[in-house]
Amino acid sequence: MSEYKRVDGRAYDEIRPVKAEVRVLKNADGSAIFELGNTKVIAAVYGPRELHSKHMASSYESLVRVRYHMVPFSTKDRKSQPFTRREIEISKVLKEALSASIRRELFPRSTIDIYIEVLNADGSTRVASLNAASLALADAGVFMYDLIAAVSVGKINGQLVVDLNEYEDQNSDSDIPIAFMPSLNKVVLLQMDGTMSLEEIRQALKMAKNAADKIYQVEKDCLKGSLESVLKVYGLL
Amino acid sequence: MDKKLYLPGDYVTTIEEFFAGLGLFEENGKIYSCTSGLPKIDLKERRIDIEPVKKPKSFVKKGDIVIAQVKDIGRNVVELTLLYNETEKVEANIAAFMLIKRSKEVALRSIKPTDIVRAYVLDSEGKIMLSMRGKGFGILYALCPFCMNPLYFNEKEFRTLKCLNCGFKVNTKVSSFYLNKYKG
Numbered sequence: 317m318s319e320y321k322r323v324d325g326r327a328y329d330e331i332r333p334v335k336a337e338v339r340v341l342k343n344a345d346g347s348a349i350f351e352l353g354n355t356k357v358i359a360a361v362y363g364p365r366e367l368h369s370k371h372m373a374s375s376y377e378s379l380v381r382v383r384y385h386m387v388p389f390s391t392k393d394r395k396s397q398p399f400t401r402r403e404i405e406i407s408k409v410l411k412e413a414l415s416a417s418i419r420r421e422l423f424p425r426s427t428i429d430i431y432i433e434v435l436n437a438d439g440s441t442r443v444a445s446l447n448a449a450s451l452a453l454a455d456a457g458v459f460m461y462d463l464i465a466a467v468s469v470g471k472i473n474g475q476l477v478v479d480l481n482e483y484e485d486q487n488s489d490s491d492i493p494i495a496f497m498p499s500l501n502k503v504v505l506l507q508m509d510g511t512m513s514l515e516e517i518r519q520a521l522k523m524a525k526n527a528a529d530k531i532y533q534v535e536k537d538c539l540k541g542s543l544e545s546v547l548k549v550y551g552l553l
Numbered sequence: 554m555d556k557k558l559y560l561p562g563d564y565v566t567t568i569e570e571f572f573a574g575l576g577l578f579e580e581n582g583k584i585y586s587c588t589s590g591l592p593k594i595d596l597k598e599r600r601i602d603i604e605p606v607k608k609p610k611s612f613v614k615k616g617d618i619v620i621a622q623v624k625d626i627g628r629n630v631v632e633l634t635l636l637y638n639e640t641e642k643v644e645a646n647i648a649a650f651m652l653i654k655r656s657k658e659v660a661l662r663s664i665k666p667t668d669i670v671r672a673y674v675l676d677s678e679g680k681i682m683l684s685m686r687g688k689g690f691g692i693l694y695a696l697c698p699f700c701m702n703p704l705y706f707n708e709k710e711f712r713t714l715k716c717l718n719c720g721f722k723v724n725t726k727v728s729s730f731y732l733n734k735y736k737g
Contacts, residue, residue: 345610363610363611363646364609364610364611364612364647365610365611365646365647366611366634366647366648367648370648373648375679375680376679419578419587422612423609423611423612423647424677424678424679424680424681425647425648425680426611426647454560454561454589455607456607456609456610457588457589457605457606457607457608457609457610458609459561459576459587459588459609460561460562460587460588461561461562461578461580461587462561462562462585463560463561463562497562498562499562499563499564499585500562500580500585536560539560539589540558540560543558543560543589543606544558546606547558547591547606552591553556553558553591
């Protein structure tokens with residue numbers, strides 16, 4: 317058994333408190349706010365709508381555009397407003413993960429724009445962003461294969477831990493952000509920073525799956541609560 | 554199954570029991586929901602649909618009646634932007650096309666950019682194709698190309714729109730729901 321103790325006193329396989337809320341922005345077609353401990357992310361979805369650079373349009377599926385951005389006050393030191401290389405890279409990987417969960421063939425020649433703003437960064441911002449964007453897409457009524465439940469797993473002092481905060485993120489030997497579509501048992505995002513043995517990766521995936529299932533349940537409860545209140549108003553439930 | 558609220562990714566049934574309709578998809582012989590909504594079961598056809606609580610924007614399917622604005626006229630095609638899906642009662646903002654058999658010069662005499670039309674969806678696989686054939690379909694609202702005042706429709710003068718300001722007349726396919734009507 318490892319001697320390592322986590323800075324916030326959590327168990328190795330314990331995630332931070334999760335909070336989710338949908339319909340937080342009036343003007344967006346779908347929106348959600350997702351909190352993972354102190355990490356707080358807001359996502360807004362617009363569309364499917366007409367694509368204005370028409371040469372980019374596909375006749376067979378919709379285009380998904382993702383903008384991941386951290387607001388200047390999201391970190392301890394002020395983050396400059398323009399896009400950094402990191403934000404551009406994360407926008408790309410989030411776009412690929414979200415595209416895999418959307419039924420894009422139902423909306424040809426259109427675009428789905430997803431805007432993600434990190435309001436407070438305390439580690440695992442890309443997985444929190446994926447969870448927020450997935451909820452916002454479901455809130456917009458976009459047809460999707462499944463909700464995405466994402467979580468990060470890392471190795472610190474030889475010990476595998478789930479849901480890394482900022483301190484753990486900076487001091488970890490390696491970390492894996494991973495996103496699942498739990499109902500279909502599919503992985504839509506898997507990245508790795510650092511090194512792990514094959515046995516450690518197997519163990520990390522197992523821990524990530526268990527943690528993702530808990531996040532998935534929170535997402536479903538949040539969506540269900542929001543929709544049931546609407547249906548009850550119209551007497552449909 | 555009746556009053557249960559389904560969310561994206563929820564297992565609904567198997568392909569042996571029902572055909573997957575709107576808001577559902579098949580995966581390894583199982584049928585899953587791809588939207589949030591209540592189930593609608595047709596036991597006669599053995600078909601199940603999920604009626605979405607919130608319909609996605611710009612969602613059109615074959616046979617839907619839509620309102621669209623003419624953007625451009627090409628050699629044998631009219632490019633439009635959908636504004637509203639009358640059947641699904643949802644706002645739409647997506648490109649659509651309509652084939653015309655006449656040349657551009659002839660077509661421009663009857664339909665022009667900025668005209669608002671009522672049409673139905675012929676095909677939604679790939680490009681969204683519209684048609685104005687049939688009663689009730691055609692131009693809903695048009696402006697005079699010379700003085701930009703609204704054109705008026707007199708039901709006695711079949712297929713003719715007239716500008717009451719400058720007297721301009723155009724012969725075109727007018728919808729029976731045309732907005733500005735006058736008795737003359």
